[in-house]
Amino acid sequence: DYLVPKGSEVCLSFYDLHRxxxxxPNPTEFDPERFVLEKIRKRHPYSYLPFSAGRRNCI
Known part of the structure; x- marks a missing residue:
């Protein structure tokens, strides 16, 4: 857990997050099984952010 002071800018590296x-596991290997519904339900909701997430996402 981190405390981010009000007014701070936060920049995430999606490249690093997705690896x-x-x-x-084995983040540099192509594994389409990562995206089957059963595995999606088990992972952290913000572990994969192809277009952003949260209240102010870009799409």
Missing amino acids: DPNFW
């Missing part, structure tokens, strides 16, 4: 071995 984090804490969320993705």
